[in-house]
Amino acid sequence: MSPLDPRPADQCRYDLVSLGEIMLRLDPGEGRVRTARNFRVWEGGGEYNVARGLRRCFGLRTAVVTAFADNEVGRLLEDLVLQGGVDTSLVRWTPYDGIGRAVRNGLNFTERGFGLRGAVGTSDRGHTAAGQLRPDDVDWDHLFGELGVRWLHTGGIYAALSETTPDTIEAAMVAARRHGTLVSYDLNYRPSLWKAIGGQTRAQEVNRRLARYVDVMIGNEEDFTASLGFPVPDTDESLTELEAANFQRMIQSVVQEYDNFRVVATTLRTVRTATVNDWGAIAWSAGSGFVQATHRPGLEILDRVGGGDSFASGLIFGLLEFGDLATAVEYGAAHGALAMTTPGDTSMASRKEVDALVRGASARVQR
DSSP states (O other): OOSOOOOOGGGOSBSEEEESOOEEEEEOTTSOGGGOSOOEEEEEOHHHHHHHHHHHTTOOOEEEEOEEESSHHHHHHHHHHHHTTOBOTTOEEEOOOSSOSSOBOOEEEEEOOBTTBOOEEEEEOTTBTGGGOOGGGSOHHIIIIIIIBSEEEEEHHHHTSOSSHHHHHHHHHHHHHHTTOEEEEEOOOOHHHHGGGTHHHHHHHHHHHHGGGOSEEEOOHHHHHHHHOOOOOOOOSOHHHHHHHHHHHHHHHHHHHOTTOSEEEEEEEEEEETTEEEEEEEEEETTTEEEEOOOEEEEEOSOOTTHHHHHHHHHHHHHHHTOOHHHHHHHHHHHHHHHTTSSSSSOOOOHHHHHHHHTTOOOOOOO
16 A cells, blocks of 8 residues: 555646755765865755756656855756756756855865775855745745645755745745645754854754654654754664664654655665665655665665665655565665765665666676
């Protein structure tokens, strides 16, 4: 039994629209930001990565609601988004003053990490165009009503960027629900984004308010604690069993308070080193109960950034395509695992590769 009832695809222009900021990621490769002389550039952003994964890997029709400062960096970001196949017609362009006094584009310097040296991210995203989007900057009823959208995705990273972004998210969610569009939200708690504006107290205030509009809630145990205030229970099981058991206990409390949640899902990650993680996922719906994806201990990782976003896009694809939660969580876990084998925030996996991994394929050479 499907936990969701998405709008028919033939009545909507878009399968999914994401709301969030897209940054320019500057990647020093195997080196360090502090000693780099060359950077490779990618585009990335928690909410956008989901739309891109659904478009490039799974072939769905996606768009992003965001804003760029109209300068050469903004146009570079646009070009990267276009290469990813995501519709840019909903992007708002903000005039640039020549120096960035009033508005700018966000930057993210990210090291991949290796072995005992963990990944490190340094954001430079104050006063960005996307962070200044206001609720009335977008005609939400035109987007969700006249154009038609099956699914809206946004999250806690965008909610933390400014005083106005929670209001913008809320306006989008209210309009989406009014027109029958499903809403997913990735809690994605980042202490660095919240520490100057009230820390966990402010994060919980914002996220608990927005959670009332969500159909599919995504987040790990730390996210649910930091963003929604649900404590992690203690158990005596082994680490993997502990994560699954804690998640189940927590979700039983979460869905009692938020009876609007129709699906709750998370990745299960145990970090052995920066380049070796145990990787899995678990999800819940009222009809299916708890379902768990194939566990992949000792997963080798090239670049972990965006793994959770690729999990989210695989999960959403599975729910839209198959309507079965157990299948959807397998697609999410497989897509997330593959995404972390390549550099950059966004997935380079193909639908064929994800299908094969879901069926249990190995890493044997393909000829």
